[in-house]
């Protein structure tokens with residue numbers, strides 16, 4: 001105790017006050033779910049429940065359809081109850097639950113449609129939506145076909161050697177080439193150059209920096225302590241998105257935009273032309289997009305479309321390789337719809353029932369967006385539960401899709417769950433690979449078309465099977481979108497028949 005006299009009484013009081021404040025601040029937000037009577041794991045000072053935060057499936061088994069967790073100091077309400085989901089995602093979406101979390105350190109992407117809020121979001125979404133209408137998708141199908149053909153050709157040399165492939169090395173470039181061509185009218189030709197900077201930067205873009213995530217979670221905006229921290233980081237140019245990748249897309253878009261204005265046909269059907277044509281800067285500020293908004297949508301689209309669609313195709317190949325009977329039945333449907341490997345056409349593709357069931361079931365097991373998010377604008381009571389203003393709501397889609405009460409044998413790949421006979425008995429608001437309601441995935445129709453075309457043309461020509469290097473079960477990467485930690489490897493073989501049915 002000889003060191004005690006080193007401090008004066010005032011210093012001691014100050015020190016104890018600082019320690020008390022530090023401890024209080026670390027727990028300040030952690031009592032909210034106890035007060036609301038909502039169960040959930042016990043939080044640690046400052047860190048909240050982050051140690052068990054990622055395993056939604058386990059939490060759902062333990063706490064049921066509603067539980068509270070803490071992303072560091074930020075309370076997060078997890079909702080799996082279908083009636084509550086209907087209110088949050090659909091009925092009250094435009095009133096109480098319009099926005100996702102304010103990521104704040106978004107750098108240049110602050111006005112991308114997925115980040116924008118309220119009126120700005122409404123205007124951007126309203127401008128983009130017509131481009132995704134079914135009439136326009138038929139024109140995009142013609143563009144997609146160029147790239148599916150290149151995909152088949154690219155696979156040929158590997159399949160001839162009965163080779164083992166990293167599946168994403170083929171579906172990733174296909175997806176990026178389709179996105180680039182439909183969004184900007186540009187052939188990125190990633191299929192012949194899988195290490196293209198477009199692929200590398202799109203993959204890196206959402207590799208969020210962990211320290212920045214910590215700061216965002218530790219100092220949520222409605223808490224008055226340290227209010228300067230986030231604006232300071234914004235001022236210093238910190239961003240959750242990779243700065244190098246953002247700079248790459250920005251430089252590319254700015255350069256490309258200059259050339260595009262000179263060379264592009266006014267009537268070209270790509271997304272960039274649609275956005276430029278929407279610009280009505282002069283008279284009506286409530287319509288059209290600004291130059292910066294166009295830049296942000298373009299970057300966001302490349303990423304949103306590339307990663308999700310490529311991942312969907314990779315998981316489809318994996319599920320089919322592990323279930324050869326299902327793959328053969330699908331190949332049978334393909335051969336009946338397009339006999340003798342005849343060209344795949346739009347109408348035929350959309351009529352294929354088994355194809356639809358297989359894709360739906362694969363998206364049930366592996367939804368690329370494993371969680372949806374909304375933030376409550378005002379305090380609201382839903383089905384007896386009070387949800388306070390500013391509360392972040394998470395819909396744990398991955399856990400919902402594997403709930404044994406909703407999906408018997410949830411780990412099994414069973415496309416028949418989604419056939420015409422059975423799909424009507426799926427409880428509404430329990431199957432959400434594209435979200436639902438006014439803020440659902442705007443690119444859903446486009447994505448399904450690209451995935452269906454890619455899969456059908458590949459299975460017309462090749463079969464997948466598991467090999468020694470195929471991981472089973474998969475280890476998932478806990479960061480970002482749902483993806484395997486290590487690349488999925490499968491064996492690719494050329495189908496022997498020309499008429500299609502002999503190898504079945």
Ligand code: HEM
Pocket residue numbers: 113114115125301304305306308309312367368369372373432433434435436438439440441442443444446447448451
């Ligand atoms: C299989 C592929 C895809 C899947 C599984 C998927 C899934 C999703 C999900 C779950 C959401 C959030 C919905 C919500 O919060 O309710 C979303 C949002 C979004 N998706 Fe997709 N997506 C895919 C492909 C695409 C494509 C190809 C595009 C663009 C061409 C796209 C553009 C967007 C955009 C812009 C948003 C934000 C919408 C808004 O905030 O209004 N997605 N997507």
